[in-house]
Amino acid sequence: MNTLAEAPHKEPSEKEILTGLQEKVSASRLSLFLQCRLKFFFRYVLRLKKPKTPSLHVGNSVHSVLKTWNKARWLQKPLTLKQAHNAYIEAWSDTSEGMPVWEAGEEDAEKTTGWRLVETYLRESHVPADLKPDAVEVPVEADLVNHGLPRLIGILDLVQRRQIIDYKTSATTPNPEKVAHTTEIQTTGYAILYRHNTGQKESGMALHHLVKLKNPKVVITTMPPMTRHQENRLFRQMEAYVTGLQHEQFVPSPGMHCSSCEFFNECRRH
């Protein structure tokens, strides 16, 4: 007799996947849908798997050690630099989300680059080690059914003195005005999530970019609290998402972003 533990895992049908995607959405999913619906289809509907890229692995490892560092601050037991380094080494060897295929000598160079980013960030004290955060790495959601929209979900990297902080790694120095525009879906989404879950208005938002230059640097872009106009824009974008999924409008949007698309070959054959 089959026990529950032995029950075979049933893959969801495409229809079930589409239904689930219409019920809840994260900012990154919404951004991808608005950037290219066909890429969204390959990643979230067909669920095509691709190898992890080296830059994603560096970004994940850096993100992981900053999460550990902030959690230790929240517990008011700040990490030493050595403990932070150990956390980085552990994160680097985590293969649960796959390991990139490295060129000869590439892994050591990238590993060093990632650690230098973390070390620069901690040394420059962009967030004081002894200041207790409001929240670290919290999964949150907002039920937007009153607006006829799906549930919005997300994870807040760090909230400090009601400021929502998000970490990013980047190969180039960000331009503050452009980055405020290109990350607007994400920052607006975070503000909605924060307000829904705390009943308070955020004091503002900040993007902490750790830039992978020969001499690593940290660029902080601060933004004021979300405006009503930004909230409306996001709601209209979510409406377009729902309509697009209902009508299965998975059309390609060729452009500059195709140069980094992991589904380029699938797209050409589609």
Ligand code: SF4
């Ligand atoms: S190659 Fe360009 S158009 Fe095709 S799926 Fe990727 S992003 Fe979309």
